[in-house]
Amino acid sequence: MTATVDVLLIEDEPSIAEAVRFILSREGWRCEQWPEGNGALQRIRALAPRLVILDLMLPGRSGAEVLADLRTDHTLKGLPVLLLSARGLANLPQGADRILVKPFANDDLRAAVRELLG
Amino acid sequence: MTRSSPRPPVARPLIGTRIRERRLSLGRRQTEVAQRAEISAAYLNLIEHNRRPVGAGLLSRLAEALDIDATELASDHEEALVGALREAAARAADQRGITVELDQISEFAARFPGWASALAGATRRADALERRLVALSDRMTRDPYLLETLHEVQSAVTALRSTASILAETPEIEPEWRDRFHANLDSDSQRLSRTAQALVAYLDSFEDEAVPMSPQEEVEAWIAAGQPSIAEAAELASDAARVMAQDLLAAQERDRAALPDSALSAVVAEAGDTADDPAHIAARLGRPLELVLRRLGTLRPGPWAQAGLIVCDGSGAALFRHSAPGFELPRPGEGCALWPLFEALAQPQLPVARLIETTAGNRFAAWAVAERLLPMGIGAPALSRAQMLFRPSAGRDTRPVLGVGPACRICPRPGCPARHEPSILGPV
Numbered sequence: 001m002t003a004t005v006d007v008l009l010i011e012d013e014p015s016i017a018e019a020v021r022f023i024l025s026r027e028g029w030r031c032e033q034w035p036e037g038n039g040a041l042q043r044i045r046a047l048a049p050r051l052v053i054l055d056l057m058l059p060g061r062s063g064a065e066v067l068a069d070l071r072t073d074h075t076l077k078g079l080p081v082l083l084l085s086a087r088g089l090a091n092l093p094q095g096a097d098r099i100l101v102k103p104f105a106n107d108d109l110r111a112a113v114r115e116l117l118g
Numbered sequence: 119m120t121r122s123s124p125r126p127p128v129a130r131p132l133i134g135t136r137i138r139e140r141r142l143s144l145g146r147r148q149t150e151v152a153q154r155a156e157i158s159a160a161y162l163n164l165i166e167h168n169r170r171p172v173g174a175g176l177l178s179r180l181a182e183a184l185d186i187d188a189t190e191l192a193s194d195h196e197e198a199l200v201g202a203l204r205e206a207a208a209r210a211a212d213q214r215g216i217t218v219e220l221d222q223i224s225e226f227a228a229r230f231p232g233w234a235s236a237l238a239g240a241t242r243r244a245d246a247l248e249r250r251l252v253a254l255s256d257r258m259t260r261d262p263y264l265l266e267t268l269h270e271v272q273s274a275v276t277a278l279r280s281t282a283s284i285l286a287e288t289p290e291i292e293p294e295w296r297d298r299f300h301a302n303l304d305s306d307s308q309r310l311s312r313t314a315q316a317l318v319a320y321l322d323s324f325e326d327e328a329v330p331m332s333p334q335e336e337v338e339a340w341i342a343a344g345q346p347s348i349a350e351a352a353e354l355a356s357d358a359a360r361v362m363a364q365d366l367l368a369a370q371e372r373d374r375a376a377l378p379d380s381a382l383s384a385v386v387a388e389a390g391d392t393a394d395d396p397a398h399i400a401a402r403l404g405r406p407l408e409l410v411l412r413r414l415g416t417l418r419p420g421p422w423a424q425a426g427l428i429v430c431d432g433s434g435a436a437l438f439r440h441s442a443p444g445f446e447l448p449r450p451g452e453g454c455a456l457w458p459l460f461e462a463l464a465q466p467q468l469p470v471a472r473l474i475e476t477t478a479g480n481r482f483a484a485w486a487v488a489e490r491l492l493p494m495g496i497g498a499p500a501l502s503r504a505q506m507l508f509r510p511s512a513g514r515d516t517r518p519v520l521g522v523g524p525a526c527r528i529c530p531r532p533g534c535p536a537r538h539e540p541s542i543l544g545p546v
Binding site for chain 1 (some may be wrong): 281287
């Protein structure tokens with residue numbers, strides 16, 4: 001079955017979400033957004049994206065908690081995750097495939113997504 | 119049976135040295151002083167070398183022989199000085215591996231009181247500065263306002279950088295997208311400006327503070343550390359904090375006497391499902407609800423292990439604050455007017471029970487009640503005290519949810535009717 005969504009962006013900042021969705025759509029990737037940690041796992045199951053871009057600091061469940069949920073879910077644990085961190089690279093949760101530190105260059109975002117989508 | 123050795127008089131090692139120093143400073147011989155004090159010169163020699171105790175009567179005669187007040191001769195000022203010197207010696211040994219001649223501390227303090235005081239003072243100053251450094255470092259890494267503000271700055275910068283790059287690198291952008299991004303640039307630049315100003319003002323306030331923490335913050339750090347002995351609590355650096363902690367302990371002790379740990383734990387254990395309701399527990403115990411709320415929030419038995427408790431007076435000033443996991447407390451003196459605590463304060467004796475949700479989406483069951491106190495008698499103004507007990511919601515709670523915040527300036531809820539100050543986290 002082919003995924004209808006390439007990237008699910010879990011990010012609560014509207015301006016950042018809008019910019020990221022625009023950048024990815026210009027590259028031809030189909031992107032959806034979810035604005036909080038609560039319900040994120042259900043949204044991932046429903047959309048079956050090829051990649052999750054996950055912000056670390058989210059309302060409700062944190063990005064770290066969502067990542068832990070993903071990695072312990074037997075059907076989703078292999079899903080690539082690109083983590084967006086606003087707190088540098090120290091004390092980050094384990095389990096992300098790639099990490100981008102905010103603020104990031106748009107080219108770095110494109111390169112990371114290209115690498116993870118294969 | 120273990121035989122305990124008699125405890126030596128604390129002042130003994132010092133008094134002899136002081137007597138010798140006093141005698142020598144007057145240029146008097148041992149025989150002369152001994153005769154006036156009605157003892158032998160040999161015995162005085164033993165006293166001066168701290169090898170014999172000095173009783174009250176003999177001390178009085180020696181003081182008279184040396185033209186000095188007996189109280190001054192027996193003053194424990196030097197004992198305090200020696201204690202401070204011992205601490206300095208221990209610190210030097212711990213931090214720099216310096217071996218200090220501990221057996222000569224008394225001699226040093228008596229012979230060179232000025233130098234000894236200077237060393238003790240420098241050590242106390244170093245200790246105070248170290249505590250201040252730790253407290254400031256702690257504030258920089260844990261202060262919720264600072265963390266929230268820095269996160270807001272980083273979010274705004276991220277949005278500005280990505281959006282500006284899009285506009286720069288996409289010349290053929292559709293007008294509607296261009297307009298949206300221009301609007302985003304405008305709002306994010308305003309947000310960044312506002313947050314940066316707030317951050318600078320906040321950091322400036324650090325310079326104005328004589329102490330790194332308010333007494334209330336010191337007491338809260340002490341509570342968070344499990345309320346260790348006041349004498350050993352490094353957090354309690356100020357006299358005001360120590361007084362507050364002592365008052366708090368006294369109030370908790372009165373509460374404990376009125377509702378002992380064993381009685382509360384037993385009823386909570388027996389209550390089953392009804393242990394979720396403080397009113398049921400109060401009814402089973404036959405105790406006032408306000409007392410039960412405070413005791414549940416300090417003892418935290420069984421299902422109340424994660425409970426938080428806030429107690430405030432009629433002015434809203436916090437008397438006690440202990441948070442629950444996921445409930446972010448603002449700095450002392452700040453709070454959300456929508457907390458059930460303040461609703462209860464407005465309607466004394468009428469309990470309030472609400473399901474509240476923080477700005478992070480964490481839900482808590484909260485109970486609050488206020489009481490009237492008459493410490494000045496029935497003809498004088500009554501004082502109020504409110505207490506709010508709260509703990510993470512069990513999830514099956516279907517009551518309407520009340521959104522609350524930590525404090526207006528770090529609360530992003532738009533259009534809040536209780537807001538009294540603009541938020542740094544976005545349009546209000």
